Amino acid sequence: MRINRLIYHEGKVTNPYSVAPTSHFFGSTSQSDPLFWFVYACGPLPHTRGYLLFGSTLLSGWPVSTVHRKEASRFVPSSVRFFSFHYLSSASSFLHPLKMEFKKPATVLNLANIRQALVRMEDTVVFSFIERSQFYESPSVYAPNKYKIPNFSGSFLDWLLLQNEKTHSLVRRYESPDETPFFPDQLEESFLPSLNYPPVLADYADEVNVNDEIRTVYIEKIVPQIAAKRGDQDENIGSTACADVDCLQALSRRVHFGKFVAEAKFQNEMAHYTNLIRNKDIKGIEEAITDSAVEAKILERLIAKGHAYGTDPTLRYSQNPQSKVQPEAIAKIYKEVVIPLTKKVEVEYLLRRLGDDDEAEAQDPQRKTQLMNRLLSNSLW
Amino acid sequence: MRINRLIYHEGKVTNPYSVAPTSHFFGSTSQSDPLFWFVYACGPLPHTRGYLLFGSTLLSGWPVSTVHRKEASRFVPSSVRFFSFHYLSSASSFLHPLKMEFKKPATVLNLANIRQALVRMEDTVVFSFIERSQFYESPSVYAPNKYKIPNFSGSFLDWLLLQNEKTHSLVRRYESPDETPFFPDQLEESFLPSLNYPPVLADYADEVNVNDEIRTVYIEKIVPQIAAKRGDQDENIGSTACADVDCLQALSRRVHFGKFVAEAKFQNEMAHYTNLIRNKDIKGIEEAITDSAVEAKILERLIAKGHAYGTDPTLRYSQNPQSKVQPEAIAKIYKEVVIPLTKKVEVEYLLRRLGDDDEAEAQDPQRKTQLMNRLLSNSLW
Numbered sequence: 034m035r036i037n038r039l040i041y042h043e044g045k046v047t048n049p050y051s052v053a054p055t056s057h058f059f060g061s062t063s064q065s066d067p068l069f070w071f072v073y074a075c076g077p078l079p080h081t082r083g084y085l086l087f088g089s090t091l092l093s094g095w096p097v098s099t100v101h102r103k104e105a106s107r108f109v110p111s112s113v114r115f116f117s118f119h120y121l122s123s124a125s126s127f128l129h130p131l132k133m134e135f136k137k138p139a140t141v142l143n144l145a146n147i148r149q150a151l152v153r154m155e156d157t158v159v160f161s162f163i164e165r166s167q168f169y170e171s172p173s174v175y176a177p178n179k180y181k182i183p184n185f186s187g188s189f190l191d192w193l194l195l196q197n198e199k200t201h202s203l204v205r206r207y208e209s210p211d212e213t214p215f216f217p218d219q220l221e222e223s224f225l226p227s228l229n230y231p232p233v234l235a236d237y238a239d240e241v242n243v244n245d246e247i248r249t250v251y252i253e254k255i256v257p258q259i260a261a262k263r264g265d266q267d268e269n270i271g272s273t274a275c276a277d278v279d280c281l282q283a284l285s286r287r288v289h290f291g292k293f294v295a296e297a298k299f300q301n302e303m304a305h306y307t308n309l310i311r312n313k314d315i316k317g318i319e320e321a322i323t324d325s326a327v328e329a330k331i332l333e334r335l336i337a338k339g340h341a342y343g344t345d346p347t348l349r350y351s352q353n354p355q356s357k358v359q360p361e362a363i364a365k366i367y368k369e370v371v372i373p374l375t376k377k378v379e380v381e382y383l384l385r386r387l388g389d390d391d392e393a394e395a396q397d398p399q400r401k402t403q404l405m406n407r408l409l410s411n412s413l414w
Numbered sequence: 415m416r417i418n419r420l421i422y423h424e425g426k427v428t429n430p431y432s433v434a435p436t437s438h439f440f441g442s443t444s445q446s447d448p449l450f451w452f453v454y455a456c457g458p459l460p461h462t463r464g465y466l467l468f469g470s471t472l473l474s475g476w477p478v479s480t481v482h483r484k485e486a487s488r489f490v491p492s493s494v495r496f497f498s499f500h501y502l503s504s505a506s507s508f509l510h511p512l513k514m515e516f517k518k519p520a521t522v523l524n525l526a527n528i529r530q531a532l533v534r535m536e537d538t539v540v541f542s543f544i545e546r547s548q549f550y551e552s553p554s555v556y557a558p559n560k561y562k563i564p565n566f567s568g569s570f571l572d573w574l575l576l577q578n579e580k581t582h583s584l585v586r587r588y589e590s591p592d593e594t595p596f597f598p599d600q601l602e603e604s605f606l607p608s609l610n611y612p613p614v615l616a617d618y619a620d621e622v623n624v625n626d627e628i629r630t631v632y633i634e635k636i637v638p639q640i641a642a643k644r645g646d647q648d649e650n651i652g653s654t655a656c657a658d659v660d661c662l663q664a665l666s667r668r669v670h671f672g673k674f675v676a677e678a679k680f681q682n683e684m685a686h687y688t689n690l691i692r693n694k695d696i697k698g699i700e701e702a703i704t705d706s707a708v709e710a711k712i713l714e715r716l717i718a719k720g721h722a723y724g725t726d727p728t729l730r731y732s733q734n735p736q737s738k739v740q741p742e743a744i745a746k747i748y749k750e751v752v753i754p755l756t757k758k759v760e761v762e763y764l765l766r767r768l769g770d771d772d773e774a775e776a777q778d779p780q781r782k783t784q785l786m787n788r789l790l791s792n793s794l795w
Contacts, residue, residue, distance in 0.1 A: 160541040189585075346718040
């Protein structure tokens with residue numbers, strides 16, 4: 034059974050690249066085989082790169098796990114970069130990779146899911162910039178103690194951001210491993226029962242926090258590029274600061290998602306990263322985590338999104354379609370701020386990745402088998 | 415001097431409709447005339463309908479005022495529906511109508527500005543729906559007392575919305591005439607000095623508040639159309655409720671903007687509305703405030719925005735561009751919820767519009783002249 038035909042007819046593989054000649058799809062499935070295996074492999078498929086779903090038997094709910102590229106080499110020719118085995122409960126189920134859910138660690142460290150989440154976050158970032166662009170630059174919002182605020186010393190923005198974080202900590206926002214507070218020391222305990230997320234990242238992950246830098250660079254470099262005008266507009270300081278909070282939180286989530294990228298890459302190429310980390314080879318780590326082709330695609334896509342989301346589509350063919358934020362400015366912000374800060378998070382995270390246990394594990398010749406077993410028993414359902 | 419040529423060459427009139435054959439532009443300006451008049455008139459120009467900017471002399475900073483359609487009939491042929499006189503400090507200044515600022519009442523009651531604000535708010539509404547569409551329907555978020563919240567009885571959403579409103583009331587959000595709280599009785603006093611907005615609306619305007627209805631219809635009719643899936647997702651109740659707060663506030667601002675629409679229409683056609691209001695002719699008021707052609711345009715534009723903003727533009731030509739919210743659903747929500755509720759706000763506002771003073775004023779035969787004088791002395795600078 035050739036799966037590429039199925040994929041095509043199902044019409045669910047949405048990206049034109051998926052039927053490009055560089056993609057490979059192959060599979061085997063047999064109704065009569067109780068183990069009912071399915072395997073497919075893909076080349077440079079955007080959004081679905083580098084995951085291996087692995088499963089067996091007819092029983093619904095059987096373990097399906099993510100296995101990484103290193104392990105995968107046992108099963109497929111080396112010419113295939115990324116591939117997956119997938120339990121098929123229906124002919125098309127494999128076409129919907131399991132969605133990222135923080136209660137299911139394997140879905141979080143799936144590079145395809147991470148990629149998809151990062152692409153989706155671009156929308157939130159662009160929307161928040163567009164909303165911010167309605168207001169003036171408003172330096173008073175960022176000046177420390179410009180306004181007299183009872184029991185508080187700091188900028189107006191900081192005050193609003195802190196109130197927001199306090200309220201959201203009460204409803205468990207910062208328990209989620211993809212949320213990083215700007216005021217980690219001032220959070221409150223939630224009245225809701227803890228969610229007890231299974232660990233996805235190393236235990237020091239919360240300490241990798243570049244929010245102070247994000248805030249500084251946001252105020253100094255981003256605001257001037259997206260604000261409607263220079264100067265202050267006293268009656269809009271509240272709206273402005275609210276829009277700032279949204280921008281900062283969107284940027285913070287995007288940048289700190291680097292931790293998941295780093296963890297997934299580490300697990301995928303453990304020997305290589307272990308070496309680099311042991312040698313404190315920061316340049317080597319930066320090179321290993323950098324994919325210039327992907328970065329170029331991100332910038333291209335941001336310009337497209339800036340045009341699409343920032344322009345009234347019914348005015349698109351007029352003489353001056355009035356982009357609310359210059360698409361090139363959004364790409365520039367990513368190139369100069371978001372991508373470098375994400376890499377900083379990745380490097381900081383990776384440099385600490387070899388705790389004692391990890392180091393022992395990495396030296397263990399049985400490591401690969403252990404990893405495989407762990408992953409296979411790691412149910413996604 | 416024929417102004418249509420200028421407009422076109424300036425390249426600032428952005429809408430293709432502006433050069434449609436139904437548009438009229440005419441003007442007169444004379445450098446030698448110390449009163450240096452400028453007049454232009456337009457037909458059905460979207461976003462610039464129905465305003466008259468009125469000014470004179472060479473002095474920069476001279477009064478420029480809005481005058482309404484009724485008054486305008488003195489100056490231009492009746493075949494021209496909308497027109498304006500504008501003080502020209504530079505050849506292109508008249509092409510940028512003065513932006514809406516709540517500290518300058520005449521800019522707020524300018525129908526062109528109101529229209530533009532409403533069009534811009536569509537973006538915020540669509541963005542907020544797209545953000546909400548990442549999460550499940552989450553009925554637990556809306557069920558009263560589903561979660562035990564200290565010192566609070568109500569739904570989880572209500573709790574989060576109340577915290578948000580309390581914080582924002584501290585920074586004057588609800589002093590602004592375009593913001594309407596869901597919990598008007600539980601707001602706090604701001605630590606910032608009051609902004610003392612000049613009155614734009616009648617003094618009972620704050621009492622026209624349909625937020626309870628907005629919340630009900632949002633939960634019952636809107637959420638099911640935009641949520642990713644049925645059911646609950648315990649770890650996302652916080653994110654879901656945050657997205658809900660954004661949707662509700664965007665909808666509330668949009669719907670209650672009807673007050674400005676109503677006030678501007680009332681001032682434009684005072685005699686007609688006075689009659690209708692005096693006769694408590696609700697059907698007549700509804701007819702007077704309804705423009706079916708404009709409504710059809712809104713729905714068309716929302717579908718275009720749903721496609722443009724809800725789709726990754728780099729995937730637009732793939733087999734399944736994955737609209738995050740069905741554009742038709744957004745149009746349906748406007749048609750069945752937003753537009754009817756806006757009209758309800760307009761009617762409620764108008765039915766109370768004839769206080770004793772207004773009634774006296776409307777009967778005064780000098781009314782038109784008085785209005786004209788008042789408007790002319792009403793500086794926008």
